[in-house]
Amino acid sequence: MRILRALIAPWRSTDLKAPSRLSLFSRLSRLALAGACCVLAFAAHAACPPSAIASLGKPGAAVGQWNAADRGLLWRADRDGRTAWLYGTIHLGRAEWVRPGPTVQKALEQSDALALELDTRDQATMRALTQPADPEVVARLLSGERAKRLARQRDAACVPPDATAGLQPILQVMALTGLVARADGLYPEFGADEALAVSARNNNKPVFALENAASQLKMLTGDSEAEEAEQIDAALDELESGQLRTQMKELADIWARGDADKLGRYPEWCNCLNTPAERRLMKRLLDDRNPGLADGIERMHAGGKRVFAAVGALHMVGPQGLPALLAARGFTVSAVPLSAQPPVAVPTAPEPKAATRGGRSNAKGAAKGSAAKGTGKRAGNAKPAPRGAPAPKDKQRR
Numbered sequence: 001m002r003i004l005r006a007l008i009a010p011w012r013s014t015d016l017k018a019p020s021r022l023s024l025f026s027r028l029s030r031l032a033l034a035g036a037c038c039v040l041a042f043a044a045h046a047a048c049p050p051s052a053i054a055s056l057g058k059p060g061a062a063v064g065q066w067n068a069a070d071r072g073l074l075w076r077a078d079r080d081g082r083t084a085w086l087y088g089t090i091h092l093g094r095a096e097w098v099r100p101g102p103t104v105q106k107a108l109e110q111s112d113a114l115a116l117e118l119d120t121r122d123q124a125t126m127r128a129l130t131q132p133a134d135p136e137v138v139a140r141l142l143s144g145e146r147a148k149r150l151a152r153q154r155d156a157a158c159v160p161p162d163a164t165a166g167l168q169p170i171l172q173v174m175a176l177t178g179l180v181a182r183a184d185g186l187y188p189e190f191g192a193d194e195a196l197a198v199s200a201r202n203n204n205k206p207v208f209a210l211e212n213a214a215s216q217l218k219m220l221t222g223d224s225e226a227e228e229a230e231q232i233d234a235a236l237d238e239l240e241s242g243q244l245r246t247q248m249k250e251l252a253d254i255w256a257r258g259d260a261d262k263l264g265r266y267p268e269w270c271n272c273l274n275t276p277a278e279r280r281l282m283k284r285l286l287d288d289r290n291p292g293l294a295d296g297i298e299r300m301h302a303g304g305k306r307v308f309a310a311v312g313a314l315h316m317v318g319p320q321g322l323p324a325l326l327a328a329r330g331f332t333v334s335a336v337p338l339s340a341q342p343p344v345a346v347p348t349a350p351e352p353k354a355a356t357r358g359g360r361s362n363a364k365g366a367a368k369g370s371a372a373k374g375t376g377k378r379a380g381n382a383k384p385a386p387r388g389a390p391a392p393k394d395k396q397r398r
Contacts, residue, residue, distance in 0.1 A: 006091050006251055007263070008285050008312040048158035049182035052189035056095055070101030070338040071256045072192060073263070073313055075323045077331040084301050084331070085111060086322050088263075088313030089192035090255040092178065092248070094185050097256070098195040103338055105199070111308035114200040115300060116193050117293070118216065119209040128213035133168040141169040141229055146236070150176075153239045170220050170228050173235040180239065181248035196310050210296035210311070211289070219284045230277045255313055258338050264317040287320050294325040 050057075073088035085107045100108065108114065118125055142150060150173060154161060157179045164172040178188045197207050221228040238244045254262055266272075273279050293311060300307045309322070316322055327333045 006248060006312075007088075007255065007314040008091075049179075052095075052187040055182075055185065055187065068099035068101045068105065070103045071097060071258065072104070072338065073255075073258055073260050073316055074104060074107065074336040074338055075316070075333055076107075076336050077323070077326045077333045079301065079329075079331045082301060082304075082306050083110070084297060084306065084326070085308040086297075086316060086326070086333075087192075087196075087308065087310040088255075088260075088316040089196075089310050090252060090313060091191040091193060092181065092186050092188045093190040093192055093195070093252065094187075095190055097192065098190050098198075100192075100196060100199055101338065103336065104196075107336070108196060108199060108205070108308050109203070110306065111205070112305045113206045113208055113300065113307050114196060115208045115210050115297060115307050115309040116197065117209070117211050117311050118213065119197070119207050120194065121197065121207075122209065125209065125213045129171070129217070130167065132166045135166075137225065138166065138169055141225060141232065142172070146229075146232065149236045149240070150232075153236065156239075168217065168221070170231055170235075171217075173232050173239075174220070176239060177235055177244065180244045181252070184245065184249045186248060186252055193310050196308075200308075208296075208300065208307075210293050210309070215292075219289065222280070222284070227277065227280070231281065234278070260317060260335070263313055266314065266317070286314060290315055290320050290322060290325060294322055294329070297322070297326065298329055 072090065075086040077084040077086060087104060087107070120126065151161070153173075153176050154164065157176050159176065159179070164175060167175075181187075200207055220231065222231070262269075273282060293309075293315060297307055297309045311322070318324070323333045323335075
């Protein structure tokens, strides 16, 4: 069930160390990246997956080395001579996904404001999410075997014990679920919402929150400690089963290719509605929140703003999804086709000059590479020209 929260709520991996978070946010901003919630752990040893920042050092991982491609789900909603945009997002992603694709970027540029579920760069929001929990509640909910299970998962995720101690119990567990897909290059820091927030702020576009931290925490914990305990146990079960990583990767792939049909049929495959507790949670996550999200979008629209609303993709599908709700409120809503083409690597620096020997260029390797590029053949298939022979005519013309 935790896999679907990647498409529902952005708080799922809240950073617990405010100074570290702010430092990382600053670094990500300079890289035009999305610094969001989950910066809990940096690789402590070889067995730990790299942090989001460290992952950018891998070949081909730097954001500037990729052309942006459209991903996710986009709708246009028109009323009163103004257009609102509904963009279904995912709250974790790959480094090469953080640059919005051309269609999404154009829609954002045509808007007056960006609306998110939560603005995770807002100091008040983060203080509310990271405020210490009641120690007695923590002691009741995280004791005995449950505490041992949590400690094992924290160790597996390379998260220091003091990084989560004192938080709301459910947040201590949810923080770990956001780390499970790092080995596959999926990080909450690269989530679509936060990438859009960076893009908006870089262009002096205001960012608004459609919800608040208190309501999202209430959604998580439910109406009682017993319900919160149920959610903690369910999250630990999924972490311990070893299936969560595979499910996260599959869900990210579904989102990346914009498979609205499969997302709309999530009750058939999510394995998330099997018990009364799961059904209550999904109702709180989706049906109970969507009208409020629609209210916020409509209110901004009525105030004269062309709003670009970016919320988890599962808020967009089905008869209770935001496109359907806005259509019922008099908007003309239409899906905008997005073609998620594979990103194309873009050279970020010129090729190094050939080494010289005795003042003469030793361009043997460069010549082979150039021949291969020009003919489409492997360099090893090209016959070298005799030493001292003039260059072919076609190369002289170049």
